[in-house]
Amino acid sequence: MRIGLITPEPGHPLLAGAAALLAPEHVVEALDPTPPGNAPVPVPRRPADVYLLKSGTRHAVGLARELERRGAAVVNSAAATALCQDRTEMAGLALRAGLPFAATRTVGPLAAWASGARLTAPVVVKSRRNRKGxxxxxxxxxxxxxxxxxxWPREPVVVQEYAPNSGWDHKLWAIGDQVFAARRRSELSPGGRGPDLPLALDDLPSGWAGLVREVGTVFALDVYxxxxxxxGGGTPLIVDVNAFPGVRGQSGAPAALAALTLRRAQGRRP
Incomplete structure (x- = not known):
């Protein structure tokens, strides 16, 4: 079986760990979606059986769409990946589905909005396009x-009301049906973001693991x-959804990704 990695960083720990588990019996190939000189990314003449889309750039998503058109399975799909790159679309889908997602307003370029805005309460300002940095x-x-x-004068942004909380973010990840968790200091806290601290699922508030799986169903995501x-009191508020995050330092994550990859290649969703 041939497995493709759509990423400029095939050495990423999650991908490299899964590839090492798959390589003894399968061919694993990296496909860099970063075009030289902004040229189109060449599409393989014979697509692999399944691709792992570990990039949300325009070129990577476009490449994934073409591979899907040619019959290859892609994890996550190009459509689901693109949706998670747009925080306006993300929030709209989550709220329509009844998920406890932060109310989100799209206000356009930051400088134009800020020139007339008058804050009466703290807000969280985010790039509309969800990306690294x-x-x-x-x-x-x-x-x-x-x-x-x-x-950030020209940055298109969305705005969420700041919700008082403990100052800790819960980072929850799913690979197929398997959920992983960690805590870390919020990047909005005075001390800034800290390292991820692994968290057992039994230590999560009741219902949170099920909420993560519900997000996967709503967004049609396999790795997210x-x-x-x-x-307060274990009441969750979702503030972001990410397609194919790093899931670093989580025991069992590479094995879960390898198993999911084979299931998708064989045409079976988890």
């Missing part, structure tokens, strides 16, 4: 908002992350 920041007043606008904060 994007803008995620808390603004407590107009002065803080104007400073963000000075640094759900960022959740506890707003």
């Amino acid at each position: 994007d803008l995620v920041a808390r603004a407590d007043d107009d002065a803080a908002l104007r400073e963000l606008a000075r640094v 992350g759900v960022d959740v904060i506890d707003t």
